[in-house]
Amino acid sequence: MAKGKVTINEDICKGCGLCVSVCPKQVLELSKTKINASGYNPAEAVNDECIACTSCAKMCPDCAITVERF
């Protein structure tokens, strides 16, 4: 299965959690410690199980997610 790496642009993220709910591998969570300049808890990757399905990037209303496949 493909491996992927997900990168969140934390400055753009508004902490809506859509990416968290759509990920089949529970890669993403909203940060409990970080707050961005807009006052939101940004999404972050919490494990390396990403399969590069790109569901999170497609779902993000603010195009804050980049997925690399390798």
Ligand code: SF4
């Ligand atoms: S690309 Fe797929 S597996 Fe990887 S973080 Fe996004 S939704 Fe999860």
Ligand code: SF4
């Ligand atoms: S879907 Fe986009 S804006 Fe919403 S929490 Fe995820 S990265 Fe942030």
